[in-house]
Amino acid sequence: MAITIRDVARAAGVSTATVSRALRDLPNVDDQTRLRVQQVAAELDYVISPSASRLASGRTGSVAVITPYIARWFFSTVLSGVESVLQSAGIDLLLMSVSNSSGQLRLPPAPRLRRRVDGVLVIAIPADDPQLHEVLALGMPTSLIGVTFEGVPSVTIDDVQAARTAARHLVNLGHHRIGLIGGAPGAAPFTAEYDRHRGFLEVMDEAGLQFDPILGSYGHFTVAGGEQAMTDLLTLPARPTAVFAMSDEMAFGAMRAMRSHGLQPGRDISLVGIDGHEISELLDLTTVAQPVQDLGRIAAEALLAQLHGSGERTDESTRPLPTQLIVRGSTAPLARP
Amino acid sequence: MAITIRDVARAAGVSTATVSRALRDLPNVDDQTRLRVQQVAAELDYVISPSASRLASGRTGSVAVITPYIARWFFSTVLSGVESVLQSAGIDLLLMSVSNSSGQLRLPPAPRLRRRVDGVLVIAIPADDPQLHEVLALGMPTSLIGVTFEGVPSVTIDDVQAARTAARHLVNLGHHRIGLIGGAPGAAPFTAEYDRHRGFLEVMDEAGLQFDPILGSYGHFTVAGGEQAMTDLLTLPARPTAVFAMSDEMAFGAMRAMRSHGLQPGRDISLVGIDGHEISELLDLTTVAQPVQDLGRIAAEALLAQLHGSGERTDESTRPLPTQLIVRGSTAPLARP
DNA sequence: AACCGGCCTCTAACCGGTTGCATGGCAGAC
DNA sequence: GTCTGCCATGCAACCGGTTAGAGGCCGGTT
Numbered sequence: 001m002a003i004t005i006r007d008v009a010r011a012a013g014v015s016t017a018t019v020s021r022a023l024r025d026l027p028n029v030d031d032q033t034r035l036r037v038q039q040v041a042a043e044l045d046y047v048i049s050p051s052a053s054r055l056a057s058g059r060t061g062s063v064a065v066i067t068p069y070i071a072r073w074f075f076s077t078v079l080s081g082v083e084s085v086l087q088s089a090g091i092d093l094l095l096m097s098v099s100n101s102s103g104q105l106r107l108p109p110a111p112r113l114r115r116r117v118d119g120v121l122v123i124a125i126p127a128d129d130p131q132l133h134e135v136l137a138l139g140m141p142t143s144l145i146g147v148t149f150e151g152v153p154s155v156t157i158d159d160v161q162a163a164r165t166a167a168r169h170l171v172n173l174g175h176h177r178i179g180l181i182g183g184a185p186g187a188a189p190f191t192a193e194y195d196r197h198r199g200f201l202e203v204m205d206e207a208g209l210q211f212d213p214i215l216g217s218y219g220h221f222t223v224a225g226g227e228q229a230m231t232d233l234l235t236l237p238a239r240p241t242a243v244f245a246m247s248d249e250m251a252f253g254a255m256r257a258m259r260s261h262g263l264q265p266g267r268d269i270s271l272v273g274i275d276g277h278e279i280s281e282l283l284d285l286t287t288v289a290q291p292v293q294d295l296g297r298i299a300a301e302a303l304l305a306q307l308h309g310s311g312e313r314t315d316e317s318t319r320p321l322p323t324q325l326i327v328r329g330s331t332a333p334l335a336r337p
Numbered sequence: 338m339a340i341t342i343r344d345v346a347r348a349a350g351v352s353t354a355t356v357s358r359a360l361r362d363l364p365n366v367d368d369q370t371r372l373r374v375q376q377v378a379a380e381l382d383y384v385i386s387p388s389a390s391r392l393a394s395g396r397t398g399s400v401a402v403i404t405p406y407i408a409r410w411f412f413s414t415v416l417s418g419v420e421s422v423l424q425s426a427g428i429d430l431l432l433m434s435v436s437n438s439s440g441q442l443r444l445p446p447a448p449r450l451r452r453r454v455d456g457v458l459v460i461a462i463p464a465d466d467p468q469l470h471e472v473l474a475l476g477m478p479t480s481l482i483g484v485t486f487e488g489v490p491s492v493t494i495d496d497v498q499a500a501r502t503a504a505r506h507l508v509n510l511g512h513h514r515i516g517l518i519g520g521a522p523g524a525a526p527f528t529a530e531y532d533r534h535r536g537f538l539e540v541m542d543e544a545g546l547q548f549d550p551i552l553g554s555y556g557h558f559t560v561a562g563g564e565q566a567m568t569d570l571l572t573l574p575a576r577p578t579a580v581f582a583m584s585d586e587m588a589f590g591a592m593r594a595m596r597s598h599g600l601q602p603g604r605d606i607s608l609v610g611i612d613g614h615e616i617s618e619l620l621d622l623t624t625v626a627q628p629v630q631d632l633g634r635i636a637a638e639a640l641l642a643q644l645h646g647s648g649e650r651t652d653e654s655t656r657p658l659p660t661q662l663i664v665r666g667s668t669a670p671l672a673r674p
Numbered sequence: 675a676a677c678c679g680g681c682c683t684c685t686a687a688c689c690g691g692t693t694g695c696a697t698g699g700c701a702g703a704c
Numbered sequence: 705g706t707c708t709g710c711c712a713t714g715c716a717a718c719c720g721g722t723t724a725g726a727g728g729c730c731g732g733t734t
Contacts, residue, residue: 002452002720004719004720004721005720005721005722006720006721014683014684015683015684015685016684016720016721016722017683017684017685017686017722017723018682018683018684019721020721020722020723021683021722021723024722027681028681028682028683029682029683030681030682030683033682033683047448047451047452048452048720048721049392049452049719049720049721050397050452050453050721051388051391051392051397051452051719051720051721052392052689052719052720052721052722053720053721053722054388054391054689054721055386055388055389055392055689055690055691055719055720055721055722056688056689056720056721056722056723057689057721057722057723058689058722060387060388062431065432069417070413070416070417070420071410071413071414071416071417071630072413073408073410075413076407076408076409076412076413076416077408079407079408079413079432080406080407080408080434083407083432083433083434084434087433087434087443087444092431092453093431093432093433094399094429094430094431094432095402095416095420095430095431095432096420096424096430097417097420097421097424106424107424111384114384115339115384115385115386115387115388116387116429223615223619252616252619255619256618256619278560279589279616279619281593282560282589282592282593282616282620283619283620293408339690341689341690341691342690342691342692343690343691351713351714352713352714352715353690353691353692353714354692354693354713354714354715354716355712355713355714356691357691357692357693358692358693358712358713361692364711365711365712365713366712366713367711367712367713370712370713385690385691386689386690386691387691388689388690388691389689389690389691389692389719390690390691390692391691391719392689392690392691392692392719392720392721393690393691393692393693393718393719394691394692394693394719395692395719
């Protein structure tokens with residue numbers, strides 16, 4: 001029923017081997033022959049069967065993208081960067097989410113990858129997540145985004161530096177009672193949480209400010225998590241005058257909590273986030289922007305390089321991508337009482 | 338090198354046919370045999386080669402999701418709904434974006450689908466887009482989201498009704514000089530734009546209010562598009578007292594334009610959107626919420642039904658999903674001058 | 675004239691499953 | 705005891721490409 005390579009070979013008067021080479025632009029095919037084969041293939045409306053091609057060649061021409069979330073800004077933006085690169089390269093993108101949010105039972109991703117893809121791209125799965133380890137243990141070409149792992153190429157920002165920038169901004173504005181909103185303080189090393197935590201504390205130390213642990217409030221990296229964390233800070237006997245939120249979405253939640261308390265960001269409490277979320281401009285949030293789409297693009301390119309190269313995982317991680325402080329209305333100098 | 342079905346067959350003392358049947362839980366295999374085969378397979382750490390399986394069976398076990406955008410809220414949220422269903426069903430999800438934003442040249446999706454997937458899920462590609470037609474012309478099981486097309490199952494909300502609800506809300510608040518922000522008025526029928534436009538006009542008519550075309554301002558369905566459209570309305574000699582934005586993101590842009598003009602949503606001009614975007618709550622935007630993730634889930638289930646069924650495209654579209662007006666601070670009764 | 679090397683092209687052996695059909699054994703019906 | 709029919713299993717022919725290796729042809733050397 002469907003046209004096969006044999007039909008094309010017959011119609012072009014050559015062997016299937018020649019058709020195969022001609023259509024894939026391999027060398028050792030006469031230009032005339034190649035042209036004729038391609039014309040015949042076009043006339044017959046022939047398309048190579050990926051299944052057969054994969055079986056015969058051993059290459060799948062596809063990579064999996066593994067992400068904890070799909071619908072969150074950071075992840076979908078990274079994903080769009082990844083997709084654009086893979087699409088240009090003609091590589092299929094298999095999307096797999098691993099979150100068990102909403103109580104959904106999800107299969108571990110590693111078994112689903114074997115023999116199915118040529119490489120894997122992992123977005124911001126915590127370095128201590130066993131699922132990440134299983135994936136890495138498969139030993140296939142891999143590229144990480146937003147996590148680092150010994151011996152695996154990864155693309156990240158310098159989270160310590162990003163947090164330092166944010167914290168320094170608050171310190172420079174004269175604040176010394178500075179709150180922290182973020183993920184759990186006990187986060188594993190080599191995660192964004194851990195590094196942002198560290199950068200923040202470094203700056204506090206350098207500025208001779210002692211960070212009062214009671215001003216650290218932790219929760220999920222979501223609007224709701226930020227709202228709750230900020231609410232906790234606002235109900236303290238002595239509120240902070242400025243707050244560093246580890247992500248813009250947490251900062252949005254913090255803004256809502258402030259509004260609920262009749263407070264206004266920038267005027268009553270300074271607030272800075274990290275991300276450069278599209279909405280942060282709308283909400284007039286000062287933030288340390290990261291090039292999210294580039295993270296995806298560069299990681300995808302690094303993965304392609306591995307695929308085209310030895311097929312072995314290379315060890316070259318790119319240097320951290322630059323971040324940029326964007327000052328808006330949510331931060332202001334400490335009002336001298 | 339890799340374990341094949343023959344290795345398993347040998348180790349279990351049966352034929353490859355039996356292994357194949359046993360591992361896929363097909364009937365006509367003795368329970369004892371099945372168990373033994375499965376144990377042996379597990380011991381050998383055997384995984385079926387998808388390529389071989391696909392070639393032999395003719396089924397790919399994967400579907401493509403085609404979407405104009407990945408990083409926008411509506412699309413990534415739909416996508417997450419789709420993904421959760423497909424993952425549970427053990428179907429691979431191939432992600433393809435078709436936008437040519439940022440001047441990227443993108444291959445038309447249709448050729449990339451042939452022989453590669455068992456079905457296609459299309460998210461909100463305009464009904465008059467030739468790429469959509471090419472995809473539908475492939476004749477494979479298909480499920481549409483946010484578009485309707487004669488003879489193709491689709492999952493949507495009732496866009497006419499959603500717009501009616503929003504418009505009616507403004508009318509009920511006493512407004513009669515009502516502006517419209519949305520996609521181009523000449524949108525093709527069977528698109529969300531078209532229907533929302535129609536619903537809005539219906540309500541205006543029914544209320545005996547004549548819609549002044551100058552109060553219609555059109556642009557992209559983005560924050561920037563909404564900002565521009567609203568700016569145009571605000572520079573009119575006679576501003577509207579209320580505005581209906583066809584999407585929340587456009588409404589966000591409209592809010593920013595208002596703020597730039599020193600105006601406050603709700604107090605100076607009432608504003609209502611459509612979507613139920615996560616951020617709308619933050620910005621206190623009145624909106625008609627649609628169950629976005631459900632759109633994805635239900636469309637995915639409809640596609641699975643087709644795949645498991647005859648393999649033919651069925652014609653049964655689900656009834657439109659319900660929407661819900663969420664009243665917040667951005668709308669208020671018309672202030673009697 | 676014989677030889678050589680380079681460039682096409684072909685032959686044929688895979689890749690690793692799936693599945694229609696044949697086979698054989700066993701239980702129940704007569 | 706024989707016949708019938710069902711169930712479990714095996715045989716072997718695919719599915720549709722890729723690719724190593726074996727010619728074949730041709731022009732240029734010695």
